[in-house]
Amino acid sequence: MSQQDLPNAATKVLIVDDDPSLLRLLSIRLKAAGYDVESAANAKVALGTLQSFLPEVVISDLRMEGMDGMALFQQIRQQHPNMPVIIMTAHGTIPDAISATKQGVFSFLTKPFESQQLLDTVQQAILLQPSTNEDNADKDHWRANIISRSTVMASLLQQAKQVASSDFSLLIHSQSGTGKELLAKAIHLASSRKDKPFTAINCAAIPEQLLESELFGHTRGAFTGAAKDHVGLFQATDGGTLFLDEIGDMPLNFQVKLLRVLQEKEIRPVGSTQSIKVDVRIISATHKNLQQAIINNSFREDLYYRLNVVELELPPLAERREDIPLLVQYFLNQAVQRSNSPIKSLNVEAMELLIAAPWPGNIRQLQNVVEQSIALCSENVISEVVIKNALRDKTTQLPSFQQAREHFERDYLARLLKITAGNVSQAARIAQRNRTEFYKLLNRHHLIPESYREE
Known part of the structure; x- marks a missing residue:
């Protein structure tokens, strides 16, 4: 990083990691580069620090005791949708990191990483995001x-x-x-x-x-x-x-x-x-x-x-797909403010569909799809099925055999739980499966029997 590239003294970075030695090392590297740094030993401390420190960038480890990096990111996004979050990950969790970027995480660093890679990633996050600092916010008001x-x-x-x-x-x-x-x-x-x-x-x-x-x-x-x-x-x-x-x-x-x-x-x-x-x-x-x-x-x-x-x-949306999670969150927030409706979010599969869609109508079409999905979805989490209907993409209307089987299993099991009011033994008998196997099926599809039980 050259002298002219050094950040403004007010540029704030929050580091979150439950490894004290790594936390101290990253703090030293960033302070040496001219950043104003605060550190947090876990996600809960970070959320408290966030309110008073108001960083421009958050760097968090993915795997931490208690609340992990992704859960922290979701909390940050609700309060500060445009605040960039960089996730640190070990080699074994690279698939998790890729999934994280699809959900809106700015970037991820694979351990071990060089100091220059860290500084370059932080600087890019600052340059590409609207700043939360008052002086820079005024500068970027245009x-x-x-x-x-x-x-x-x-x-x-x-x-x-x-x-x-x-x-x-x-x-x-x-x-x-x-x-x-x-x-x-x-x-x-x-x-x-x-x-x-x-x-x-x-x-x-x-x-x-x-x-x-x-x-x-x-x-x-x-x-x-x-x-x-x-x-x-x-x-x-x-x-x-x-x-x-x-x-x-x-x-x-x-x-x-x-x-x-x-x-x-x-x-x-x-x-x-x-x-x-x-x-x-x-x-x-x-x-x-x-x-x-x-x-x-x-x-x-x-x-x-x-x-x-x-x-x-001006590039089409298909050439700036990394902006889609940000735009989706913005349209979701706008819809909530206009209609005073409950806050809604998208599951991972729904966001992946949006990121991969061709978008011939660009941002105007994306806004339309998000607003349709809000209107069509009665749940707080918008699923990929709702997104497919809103996209009207004929190529996605016929699922693969594996997808069709998974959808059938999930719907079938959910229907059994509704019929039996969450009684697993009774539901397993109707399905002609033993209780242990039936529990495995429920776990595979993230179905919780207790949520189907009547008061």
């Missing part, structure tokens, strides 16, 4: 609504922050549903125009005959129905940022008028003979290939180069 910990998004946001300070026109290229408007708003908040208006308009959603009036305004009597003067979005956004979404769907005839406005920096309302000076930064976005549109004569080449001074490529 991107507060963008939920991500992926390296590809970190690189994009670094570019966005860099070009925000200039006044160049920007073109954001991405698939539908990736959050182009969120990125545009973030760039606006990182710019010197942040105290001025940010206005977004979808060029594909407004009929051609109304687009000129909407953007440039009109005077009273300019056309039938124009009962009074109307200020257009260019004038209303003066000094700020105008976001033109789906610019590739803008009518060809109107592209000439927009080009003139960008060149002259003035607009002329419909029906007026007077031009009005405007100072507006343009950020445009499209899911189309504009260079191909130029070849097809559906987009003007001169307008393209005027809009595309700097181009940012």
Whole structure:
């Protein structure tokens, strides 16, 4: 780690391990690198320390007496959904660590690990997460609504922050549903125009005959129905940022008028003979290939180069799958706040389905799937069956033979327990299995007879 990469003195790291010697060694390494370090000998102590210390990163051993690292992570996620947790694991528990990352753990370190690997992982966690420190939170306020910990998004946001300070026109290229408007708003908040208006308009959603009036305004009597003067979005956004979404769907005839406005920096309302000076930064976005549109004569080449001074490529959700657990938790929390419903979570299999899904509709589709799952699930834990129904993925509707057998066994055993009100001996007789074998089946499917017994 170079001198310029050293963390801010206020950067806080909490280490949790029931091995005193390892705890002391890690503390020494991190303090030497400039971090403010607190240590906890077990998960319960860590939860108490968390409230007062408020770390930016938590490093925890996976295997500990009492509450283990994953149970600690679940507790932390409920209180601080965006706080990165790094899990330390021995070689024999690598499959557990891989499962942990699917549930939202930031990363894992396999013992023994080098000091530099530890420092690099901690630094990456800090760089890719919204900070809990007040000074850094203020610094990162511009991107507060963008939920991500992926390296590809970190690189994009670094570019966005860099070009925000200039006044160049920007073109954001991405698939539908990736959050182009969120990125545009973030760039606006990182710019010197942040105290001025940010206005977004979808060029594909407004009929051609109304687009000129909407953007440039009109005077009273300019056309039938124009009962009074109307200020257009260019004038209303003066000094700020105008976001033109789906610019590739803008009518060809109107592209000439927009080009003139960008060149002259003035607009002329419909029906007026007077031009009005405007100072507006343009950020445009499209899911189309504009260079191909130029070849097809559906987009003007001169307008393209005027809009595309700097181009940012916003990755689809399939290229930032490590963000899915964070986004799912965010949508779950939002749903709870809106509906005042009980807190819900996903089981491991459900989260794995979401991480592996193709997501042609990107984040918008993910939000829809999560909200559908909440509406369709009567339990506090959302299962993979509910997720499959919400995904409507035809390729997952026919399970494998092993999956079908497991589902049948679980449903069959649960039904027996309901019929017998949790009486294992009676249920075993109905199933024509001895009591010992029946208990093994229940344990395999994590079914607890006591929960089926009537008061």
